Amino acid sequence: MKIELSENKVFFEKDGSKKEIHPFWLRERVNGDQYLDKGTQQRLFDPTELKNDIKIKKLNIIDNFLEVTFDDGAFTKIAIQSILKEFANDNDIKLIEKVKWNSSLKDFNYFKYNENFFEDKLMHDALIKFYQYGFVIFKDVPTENNFLVKFANSIGSIRRTNFGEYFDVKSKPNPNDLAYTSLPLAPHTDNPYRNPVPCIQMLHCIENEVSGGLSTLVDGYTVTEDLREKYKEYYEVLTKTKIRFQFVDDTVVLDSWAEMIQLDEHKKFKQVRFSPRLDFVPLMEKNKLELYYSARNKISELYNSDQYRIEFRLSPGDLLMMDNHRLLHGRTTYNANEGKRFLQGCYIDYDSTEGKLKHLQRKFNN
Incomplete structure (x- = not known):
């Protein structure tokens, strides 16, 4: 041009x-x-x-x-x-190319926190890595006085949900979500029943005295691209079938209809939703349902395979920031009798990280 x-x-x-x-x-x-x-x-x-x-x-x-x-x-x-x-309708953020990764990934994108971090070149570099890989891990983030809230609001603004401004992830009686138990959590995306789905999740480790409870991540972008190449018929049905995701507790009923794999206007990857304890496919002809169920089983098999999953232990002070539209996360089982495992979580939206990164690009690239 x-x-x-x-x-x-x-x-x-x-x-x-x-x-x-x-x-x-x-x-x-x-x-x-x-x-x-x-x-x-x-x-x-x-x-x-x-x-x-x-x-x-x-x-x-x-x-x-x-x-x-x-x-x-x-x-x-x-x-x-x-x-x-x-x-050209160029968006500097969208021009950051996604890096496909699987279980062979060795660099987990660690960045050490410091007092000037939010205006530091390190934050600029961390956000670039976030858009490339879908996650980063910040080390040595203060654990006192719900510092997670300050951290999130220093990048953008916390997205409040019915779980609150932030939520505590630890075992507790009568939980309204399996996250608040010591049970293993299979790879899933958070809140697929919301409209819109929270974009970015932060999980800050406050205490971790158990040998289990490893955090797990899977790149939904890599998995769905592989599905498209190897199982085209399954990919097609999962990108075209809207299903109902639902959450119910004593105070609220939330539901939303969406594809398990959502594409943008150019038929490129946009978002994955996966939480098979919460999804309901609409009534369709038997042969269409047969195809859909086979496709769901296949993508679940891929999400849960050793080929795509990475595992790591979050230590006190570690803060994991992950793209909830791209990555699936989970947890291995742990024994609560060994000691405490306490994480705090919250959500922020894309305009938070996009706005912060554009500001830092203006600051360091000009």
Whole structure:
């Protein structure tokens, strides 16, 4: 893609086709001090109050900047790269390429916490790794006074659920979720019954005195890509069949209909949902259900296989941040009589990590 000028008009060329950029599109993007607030980047004018037939009086390109003077007297300099990026609909975060991984993964993306961590280059690097692998583990995070809340809110904002602002993961009587027992937890995604599903989960280890209770992770992206290549018919039915996920306790009933493998508008991986204790397929013809049940069994087999699962022990001060739309997590069994195992968890949304990373990119990459 490139920009061309001709007779006070601006054209962009892409894939051999040349089209004019509307002058008003450029006028909306004037960026001088009298037009744009430096801190918020909000316009200091209302574009709906301008005339739509605005024209360009003068054009020039100097040092990769487009200089434009409009017939209402406004002047601006716009970086050519920023114009091209808008036409390509580029999102710097989405351009971070996912890294497929399985049980052979050795680098678990550890980053050591420090007092200046949230504005540090280490946080920038950690978030890049998060978008590549779907998880990172922060070491030596303070365990006192529910520090998890401060940590999460320093990246973005906690997403409150019916479990609260944060939740304690430990054995307790009359639990409303198997997480609050010492039983093993098979690979699953959290809260598939919510609309929208929480994007990112944090689990902070406060105490861990047991030999079992290992944390497990599976890359749903890797598994579903392998399913697509090796079991295309199963992949198709799991990407096209909406099923009902449901959660019920004494105070709330939550349900949502969605595909087990959700694709984006380009038919690329977007999200997985998997929690077979909570899903209900709709009534369909017998042969369609036969295919669906076979597909669900196959993806469950893959999720639970040694080929894809990594296991590790969280020590006090370790904070695991994982992508709940991409990864499945679980836990091996443990003996509560050995001692305490206490984790605190919470959720944040993607705009938290995206906004933080864009801020840090602006800080360290410019």
